[in-house]
Amino acid sequence: MRDADVDPSKVKIERRVDCCYLAQAETLQIPIPDGAINQATIDTVAKGFEHEHQRHWNFIQPDRPVRAVNIRLRVAGKIGHHIAGKDVPRAETAPKAAGEAKIYLEGGFRTVPRYRRADLRPGDALEGPLVVEEPSTRLPIDVGDRLRVDADRNLIVDVRR
Amino acid sequence: MEYERTSTTVMNAVLGPRCGQYGRTVERRVRDAGVTAKIYFMQSNGGLTPPAIATDRPVTLLESGPAGGVTAAVRVCERLGIPNAITGDMGGTSFDVSLIRDGKPEVRNETLLKSYTVRCPNIDIISVGAGGGSLAWIDEGGGVHVGPASAGADPGPACYGRGGTRPTVTDCNVILGHVEPESFLGGDFKLDVAAAERAVKQHLADPLGLSIVEAARSVRAIANALMAQAVRLVTVERGYDPRDFVYLAFGGAGPVHAVELARELQMPQVILPPMPACSAPSACWSPTCCTTCRPRSSRRSTSCRRRSLPRVLPSSKPRRRP
Numbered sequence: 336m337r338d339a340d341v342d343p344s345k346v347k348i349e350r351r352v353d354c355c356y357l358a359q360a361e362t363l364q365i366p367i368p369d370g371a372i373n374q375a376t377i378d379t380v381a382k383g384f385e386h387e388h389q390r391h392w393n394f395i396q397p398d399r400p401v402r403a404v405n406i407r408l409r410v411a412g413k414i415g416h417h418i419a420g421k422d423v424p425r426a427e428t429a430p431k432a433a434g435e436a437k438i439y440l441e442g443g444f445r446t447v448p449r450y451r452r453a454d455l456r457p458g459d460a461l462e463g464p465l466v467v468e469e470p471s472t473r474l475p476i477d478v479g480d481r482l483r484v485d486a487d488r489n490l491i492v493d494v495r496r
Numbered sequence: 497m498e499y500e501r502t503s504t505t506v507m508n509a510v511l512g513p514r515c516g517q518y519g520r521t522v523e524r525r526v527r528d529a530g531v532t533a534k535i536y537f538m539q540s541n542g543g544l545t546p547p548a549i550a551t552d553r554p555v556t557l558l559e560s561g562p563a564g565g566v567t568a569a570v571r572v573c574e575r576l577g578i579p580n581a582i583t584g585d586m587g588g589t590s591f592d593v594s595l596i597r598d599g600k601p602e603v604r605n606e607t608l609l610k611s612y613t614v615r616c617p618n619i620d621i622i623s624v625g626a627g628g629g630s631l632a633w634i635d636e637g638g639g640v641h642v643g644p645a646s647a648g649a650d651p652g653p654a655c656y657g658r659g660g661t662r663p664t665v666t667d668c669n670v671i672l673g674h675v676e677p678e679s680f681l682g683g684d685f686k687l688d689v690a691a692a693e694r695a696v697k698q699h700l701a702d703p704l705g706l707s708i709v710e711a712a713r714s715v716r717a718i719a720n721a722l723m724a725q726a727v728r729l730v731t732v733e734r735g736y737d738p739r740d741f742v743y744l745a746f747g748g749a750g751p752v753h754a755v756e757l758a759r760e761l762q763m764p765q766v767i768l769p770p771m772p773a774c775s776a777p778s779a780c781w782s783p784t785c786c787t788t789c790r791p792r793s794s795r796r797s798t799s800c801r802r803r804s805l806p807r808v809l810p811s812s813k814p815r816r817r818p
Contacts, residue, residue, distance in 0.1 A: 338534075338546065339534065339536070339544070353605075364603070390735045391734065391735050393735070407617075411543065414544070436673060436676060437673050438672065438673035438674060439672035439673055439674070439709070439712075439713065444673065449676075466676075468676060471748050471771075472748050472749070472750070472751045472752060473674065473675060473676060473751060473752055474751040474752070474754065474755070474768060475674055475752065475755065475756075476755055477755060477756075477759075480755055485576070487572075487575060487576075487769075487770070488770050489572065489576070489767050489768060489769050489770065490766075490767070490768040491765060491766070491767050491768075492754075492755055492758075492765065492766040492767075492768075493764065493765055494755060494758045494759050494763065494764060494765060494766060495759070496759075496762065496764075
């Protein structure tokens with residue numbers, strides 16, 4: 336961490352414990368709460384195990400002792416940051432389609448507007464059907480799906496049910 | 497437990513020389529190119545490590561490429577305030593799915609490397625043979641299948657016009673207009689629609705007595721079903737409901753199937769990060785460079801933010817994953 340110049344205040348230490356019921360072969364990983372380990376910590380882990388066991392196997396055995404098999408420590412520090420990049424300002428307020436695309440969507444071939452991702456700006460919102468293309472891939476969006484572009488330029492599609 | 501430990505140690509020893517050489521070559525060429533930034537390798541647990549440690553413990557690099565994608569997805573989710581997401585990385589040969597729950601990737605403690613157990617923390621990723629280059633074929637009973645055999649990058653799908661004659665998922669996507677032959681890779685690489693149609697006609701449509709479009713549709717439906725099954729493996733079969741998750745799609749072919757897949761599984765939202773085709777997107781977001789290595793299949797993928805960098809890396813080009 337020091338070698339990677341991680342800010343010590345940003346280093347996160349996570350503890351987890353692999354637990355199982357006594358005589359059970361499969362373990363489940365349960366987070367250990369931060370701070371000193373005392374009876375309350377152990378109770379929290381036991382409760383966490385029961386919850387996870389119920390979710391994973393759909394049953395619990397309240398009378399059976401829980402065994403801690405491994406205790407794990409994970410030290411994580413973030414380096415770098417998210418680069419959203421800068422956009423060249425766009426003259427138009429609404430995104431303009433670069434052309435049309437013929438594409439097989441639900442119910443057959445349709446001709447739909449085709450947008451270039453590079454022409455989209457944060458805040459843009461569009462309704463399907465349409466396609467968004469970029470050099471390496473293409474995103475088809477059907478009738479009723481809604482597309483918007485967030486501040487980081489992620490494309491977010493609310494999918495029609 | 498003795499078996500697993502022995503197997504892990506042996507695997508580490510087998511991979512050592514090759515990964516060590518790779519690590520040293522990367523470091524040397526990057527330095528030769530005048531880059532002074534620190535170099536880190538992506539690990540299978542989604543974290544970074546210096547080259548010296550990576551070459552000592554090459555088993556920690558297994559499937560690190562897809563793990564890098566998941567780490568990047570975790571960061572996207574953090575920024576968007578999304579606790580639960582399913583990531584889908586569809587490239588040329590496979591579709592890799594993983595789960596982010598409460599903002600954290602699911603980590604497992606062992607994995608299989610060609611039937612040998614390796615015990616080492618790694619991001620839990622399920623992989624199915626449904627990539628853009630996966631071949632579509634008919635079994636003896638007349639059933640249509642997709643993968644796991646792949647046309648790979650060479651000869652690649654029939655529409656690449658590099659000698660591939662058998663139909664792939666990408667060929668079917670070209671026929672259905674989901675992949676645009678003119679603007680593929682920004683128009684630098686024109687796709688041969690006629691070749692795609694020939695391959696689908698000869699190997700699928702004619703034997704099945706279907707039109708080319710119908711045959712292509714059935715292949716796309718099967719690819720979608722395979723992908724949906726992979727998503728169910730990481731959710732339903734572990735007690736999670738896909739409807740509670742957002743779908744984060746990347747890989748060159750990921751977005752092409754994303755919305756349809758989300759609809760099939762009733763996932764409410766699809767998110768496409770910028771530059772989704774970069775195979776280990778986190779590498780693009782980091783000021784230091786990082787590289788990934790996938791010893792399992794002897795394939796290597798490298799990716800970097802600095803445009804000039806890929807040229808100096810061994811087996812130089814970042815793999816383009818159509």
